Amino acid sequence: MASRLYDWLDSRLKLKPIERTLLDEPIPGGASWVYVFGSVTLFLFVLQAVTGMFLAVYYAPTPDHAYDSVRFIETQVAFGGFVRGLHHWGASGMVVAIGLHMLQVFLYGAYKPPRELMWMVGVVLFLLVMAFAFTGYLLPWDQTAYWATQVGINMVGTVPLVGEFLVRVLRGGETLGALTLSRFFAIHVLFLPALTVACIALHLFILRRVGPAGPWSEDRAALGSETFYPRQVYMDAVAMLGVFLMIAALALTVPFPLTDKANPSDTSFVPVPEWYFLFYYELLKYVHGPLEPVATWILPTLFVLVLLLWPFIDRNPARHPSSRPVAIGTGAVFLVVVFSLLGISLKNLYAVPRVDPAIAHGKEIYAKYGCSGCHRIHGEGGAVGPDLSYVGDLRPEREWHLRHFRDPQSVSPGSIMPKFPLTEQELNDLTSYMLSLKRQT
Ligand code: HEC
Structure with missing residues (x-):
């Protein structure tokens, strides 16, 4: 039955040659689990697109309604919380998947000639993923969203000459408000997806022209190649299913509640970014005064340039990691720095705040009386007496x-x-408690 249908379609659409180009791509050295990350990233992009479409059915990109519409999705819409969870954790998964994909390509030296262009388009795709993350973060319009975006936009403002212009383009007005939100929404759901689809097409087009790089060792590559179908297709599919199950489990079990609705006048709110920006958040804490631009734009710009031009910076033709001490060392140092900063940041965030016993006792007296x-x-x-939130x-x-x-x-x-x-x-002790009621700095 299925084969009769296939023959019928084939006689009209001439499917055989397409099938051959899609599935018979030779993989030097054979299929491998280490090649699955690109497919997983692509799968997550599709998951984000589909869940995003469903979220857009209810989401309203205005300061008056954004927060309530997300709350509505979360609490009233059938499967709304689950779909939002998939979208939220899918974004994290995407960052992990594209990171692992880049790491694999880096480790295997797969960016070396003739695959420089494929690497560069890949770096653009990585930047697009970051742009998705940044613009998506604002959309729920809660306190975290508002103030984290404010921090991001202020960083852009420190770029010399064009900084102010870029801020105006991003923000759409003098302050972070309605124009910013509709702008971020349009970028998130129209501009970025269109650009991403184009870049994915280009990335895959180049892959088909130059072919996969295969293993780093000549001996293994010499063992012969294997077609994409069936073994690599099977491995990719298993990896995608595994990743989907993990994300679905996270969406069902780990809640990520909205904070309060965005309040532009509450400048005391200290936002915490998503975990994948945390290492950077930590770095920003160490730089002040004249050093600030180093962290806010010099390092990021340098990083993007080095990443983009890496195939031209690393001229060593060898692919085996043991013959590339400088490249592998550079990558390792970078990862150690990023993960150390992430570790410190997580430790600070989740450290059990050590409450002064006097303050804790003061709090009890406050409740008792x-x-x-x-x-x-x-x-x-x-509200009979003054608000004591910041009496300290x-x-x-x-x-x-x-x-x-003693005597009021x-x-x-x-x-x-x-x-x-x-x-x-x-x-x-009651006084110690009063003095502890301060704005965070
Ligand atoms: C019957 C209502 C009432 C109760 C109960 C009360 N307060 Fe007050 N409190 C006031 C009023 C009214 C003021 C403003 C006048 C003043 O400074 O005494 C005030 C002022 C204060 C201030 C100074 C705030 C400022 O900004 O000047 C502090 C601190 C304070 N209260 C702490 C407490 C603590 C701690 C308790 C419980 C042990 C308490 N209050 C119980 C009514 C109350």
């Missing part, structure tokens, strides 16, 4: 608090705040 009946801290509590900044002196707690009216005549029967210890 029902201070929240009159005071609000980060949105919680009554407003009233930084310990003495003031001690005097105020002596400090604020006519105050309705009651005098509490506090021991000396309690007085001190």
